[in-house]
Amino acid sequence: MEAPFTEWLPVVLQYTFWKRKADFQLAEDTYEEWVLFAVEEGSFRYEISESSGTAAFGDIIVCPxxxxxxxxxxxxxxxxxxxxxxSRRDCGEDSAPIGGDEVPVRLALTDSTRLSSTYLYMRQLARLGPPAQRLGQWNHLLQDLWQQYVMERELAESASSVVQQELDPVMIEAGSWLQRHAFGPVLLKELCSNLGLSPVQFTRKFQAAYRMTPMDYLTSLRIQKAQTLLLETTLTLEQVAERCGYENGFYLSRVFSRRMNVSPSQFRSMHRV
Known part of the structure; x- marks a missing residue:
């Protein structure tokens, strides 16, 4: 009996985190195992079989x-x-193995807060040793990404949501601009003017492409960096705020607490290793 692909769970074989990679060593590669690229920052164009597009934050590219x-x-x-x-969720029933044409190439995740948190745990766990030493924890994190995709897919289908389209070039440019300027004074009017769009047009197009408003996207980038600085440095809250584009620690604390449901100091004490 053949099970739908949502009844399977990924099992980690190897993991690597690549930071701000400017180029791929090979423009084309073929792997003997399933591979997954989960984008945390920046973007890249891809083509796998009949699927192609541009992957940015929120996108996971899967290749059979x-x-x-x-x-x-x-x-x-x-x-x-x-x-x-x-691996099958329920091992008590025989089923055909999952096929390469069953799993979508691009998995688009919309809950940026949950996604950023999962990525943060991945980076933390990587400092404790390779996946083989903590296989259960690595499987949990990878499967959390998969479960988030399956859950969001099911919710979208139940609500008869429209399938998301690939990002258009103008919105790719907008997302890249926000990533480059996220940690300084950001003037969205300037960005709109550069793109030749009114603020209303820009917000509508951006939200359709990234499933969030420009300000939510900007906040996600800043909170993601704040999490990293809180865990990987001894900077004060004021110093963290300055490096994340906020005018002071009080304002960062308010935004961080609203997004993460804990204060920056609580987050640091709970998760630091």
Missing amino acids: PRTPFHREVVEPVSFHFYTFGW
């Missing part, structure tokens, strides 16, 4: 074994790279 994977960096890209296999 022995399938040519074409890729080209658009903006220096930070991503989580996995090789993995599959």
Whole structure:
């Protein structure tokens, strides 16, 4: 009996985090195992079989074994790279193995707060040793990405949501601009003017492309950096705020607490290793 692909779970074989990679060493590669590129920052163009597009934050690109994977960096890209296999949720029933044509190439995740948190845990866990030493924890994190995709897919289908389209070039440019300027004074009017769009047009197009408003996208980038600085440095809250584009620690604390449901100091004490 053949099970739908949502009844399978990915199982980690190998993991690597690549930070701000300017170019891929190979413009095309073919892997013997399933591979996954989860984009945390920047963007790259991809082509796998009949699927192609541009992947940015919120996108996970999956390539089946022995399938040519074409890729080209658009903006220096930070991503989580996995090789993995599959396991049935319910092992009590025989089923056909999952096929390469069953799993979508591009998994688009919309809950940026949850996604950023998962990525943060991945980076933290990587400092404790390779996946083979903590296989259960690595499987949990990878499967959390998969579960988020499956859950969001099911919710979208139940609400008869429209399938998201690939980002258009203007919105790719907008997202890249926000990533480059996220930690300084951001003038959205200036960005709108550069793109030849009114603020209303820009917000509508951006939200359609990224599933969030420009301000939510900007806040996600800043909170993501704040999490990293809180855990990987001894900077004060004021210093963290300055490096994340906020005018003071009080304002950062208010935004951080609203997004993460804990204060920056609580987050630091709870998660630091």
